[in-house]
Amino acid sequence: MTTTARTSPTTTSPATTSPATTSPATPVPVPARRGSRRTTGSPVDVPIPMSRLVRVELRKMADTRSGLWLLLGLAAITLVIVVVYFVTATQPERTFLHFMGATLGPQGFLLPVLGILLVTSEWSQRTGLVSFTLVPLRGRVLTAKVLAGLLAGVGAIVVSVAFAALATVVGGAPDGFAHFGLVELGKFGILQLTGILQGLAFGLLFLSSAPAIVSYFVFPTALNIVGSLWKPLQDVQPWIDLWAAQAPLFTADNLTDQQWAQIGTSNLIWVVLPFVLGLVRVLRAEVK
Amino acid sequence: MITVEHVTKRYGEYTAVDDVSFVARSGRVTGFLGPNGAGKSTTMRIMVGLTPPTTGEVQVDGRHYRDLANPGRQIGVLLDASAQHAGRTGREILTIGTETMGLPRTKVDQLLERVSLSADESRRRLRDYSLGMRQRLGIAHALLGDPSILILDEPANGLDPAGIHWMRGLLRDYAAGGGTVLLSSHLLHEVERIADDLVLIGRGRIVAQGTKEELLQPRGSFVRAERHRDLALALETAGICTSVSGQGLRSDAAPRQVGAVAAAHGIPLDELRPAEGAGLEDLFLQLTADTQREGVAA
Numbered sequence: 375m376t377t378t379a380r381t382s383p384t385t386t387s388p389a390t391t392s393p394a395t396t397s398p399a400t401p402v403p404v405p406a407r408r409g410s411r412r413t414t415g416s417p418v419d420v421p422i423p424m425s426r427l428v429r430v431e432l433r434k435m436a437d438t439r440s441g442l443w444l445l446l447g448l449a450a451i452t453l454v455i456v457v458v459y460f461v462t463a464t465q466p467e468r469t470f471l472h473f474m475g476a477t478l479g480p481q482g483f484l485l486p487v488l489g490i491l492l493v494t495s496e497w498s499q500r501t502g503l504v505s506f507t508l509v510p511l512r513g514r515v516l517t518a519k520v521l522a523g524l525l526a527g528v529g530a531i532v533v534s535v536a537f538a539a540l541a542t543v544v545g546g547a548p549d550g551f552a553h554f555g556l557v558e559l560g561k562f563g564i565l566q567l568t569g570i571l572q573g574l575a576f577g578l579l580f581l582s583s584a585p586a587i588v589s590y591f592v593f594p595t596a597l598n599i600v601g602s603l604w605k606p607l608q609d610v611q612p613w614i615d616l617w618a619a620q621a622p623l624f625t626a627d628n629l630t631d632q633q634w635a636q637i638g639t640s641n642l643i644w645v646v647l648p649f650v651l652g653l654v655r656v657l658r659a660e661v662k
Numbered sequence: 663m664i665t666v667e668h669v670t671k672r673y674g675e676y677t678a679v680d681d682v683s684f685v686a687r688s689g690r691v692t693g694f695l696g697p698n699g700a701g702k703s704t705t706m707r708i709m710v711g712l713t714p715p716t717t718g719e720v721q722v723d724g725r726h727y728r729d730l731a732n733p734g735r736q737i738g739v740l741l742d743a744s745a746q747h748a749g750r751t752g753r754e755i756l757t758i759g760t761e762t763m764g765l766p767r768t769k770v771d772q773l774l775e776r777v778s779l780s781a782d783e784s785r786r787r788l789r790d791y792s793l794g795m796r797q798r799l800g801i802a803h804a805l806l807g808d809p810s811i812l813i814l815d816e817p818a819n820g821l822d823p824a825g826i827h828w829m830r831g832l833l834r835d836y837a838a839g840g841g842t843v844l845l846s847s848h849l850l851h852e853v854e855r856i857a858d859d860l861v862l863i864g865r866g867r868i869v870a871q872g873t874k875e876e877l878l879q880p881r882g883s884f885v886r887a888e889r890h891r892d893l894a895l896a897l898e899t900a901g902i903c904t905s906v907s908g909q910g911l912r913s914d915a916a917p918r919q920v921g922a923v924a925a926a927h928g929i930p931l932d933e934l935r936p937a938e939g940a941g942l943e944d945l946f947l948q949l950t951a952d953t954q955r956e957g958v959a960a
Binding site for chain 1: 707712713728730733734735736739741742744745746747748749754757759762764
């Protein structure tokens, strides 16, 4: 068609940035900063505090059916496992430590999923478009997610403690609360919180729920199987296999320095490394 | 005010946005117009920091978006009305917005009313919303923080005629109150009705920009004659480029000039009139034809 039409309507050069040059015929009142002073609430120039972002993340965890069911499921499965253990164990076995230990497994299954979804839902549901527009420094959103995830982990431990204590009081062994102190609580805490952090890390790395969840379960299992079949790997396995390294945390035994070191190295590989890679990815990625 | 300065975004070999510069002024509605895939959404994502530009920069009220302490209070953004969690209720989505921005909860009901979403509708989940309802919710979300700037990507999509009428009024009032509105569209007629200023983009490049009056001003003429070959030749020798348009010829020259040439050569005319603001429409059709395979024959 016409080649003349292509350029002819260009009237304002991009360089003319002075608003005066194309002022419209209709008079426009001096920009009254539409309502920005009328509104109650925090002023425009005050940065959003981290506490508020964490509260928002906690809210987002529970305000959908799937999110709510995950949290309720976490509590329910904790209760169920305590009841099951209560029914199947003999009375001397019904100690607070054992009840707590029983809740670790099922919770350890769901908490990483919670961590994964906390991150990936921003991509799968595309809410990141809004979240990162309202908070353009993405690191702040991710920090809030980490803190919210850790709080959820603490919440899960509190639920475990509550059910386990109740079961121990109701029909536990006479010295039901023996062998459980701050050290054990700390070990259980490490287990659950690293689980959440690993979930967050895998979520960041994949930015998609299914691959993140599958990888979370498949890779460590594969390593475990390969390690049991392939001799040369067995020497290094305790250092790189997170599940193997963290197994002693489930017990009341005192850990050796080497065991702690192995927990450290395996966490470096399975939690810190994917987290850092994922973080770099998210900070650079385009949000669509 | 939004200032876009020489923004370019490349994906490997492909240049999605090519040296785009324009200004969206306060008190005005600026229409960002172009066919699908022209680079509108990418440019808008760059404005709010979701996409890093390859080169160039955008300033909002003289600052970079990422330096804003609480951007929702200054700039209302709606990039995609469906980019919300399908399992959240409309009310919940707005509540999360007020929480994040630190606004009182009363804002939620205010805004729901402002965009005419009923209390009942606000308790439904987003997956059960029509596109029109999503747009209304998205506009409510953008308005939550009483911003002085609005950036809306295809906000009229999915709205029914009454909804479009409503939105037009809302954005007009907003600009009349001193606000800056930048809205994108791939429909010329839709934007023509709302916008004060127009920015046309095609294949990542700005092809025209200015006030609506300037761009829609009659320019050129349409002429029809039985001896149109002779006329075209005569006009060309007179230095006037023409193109075939329907049964006649279109040119950049004023009707009087065309008439003079025809008279000088003794060519009788069947019709001669100013081309009514068709320049913009032509340009737009051309942009659209470039990107749409089934498009208008060139």
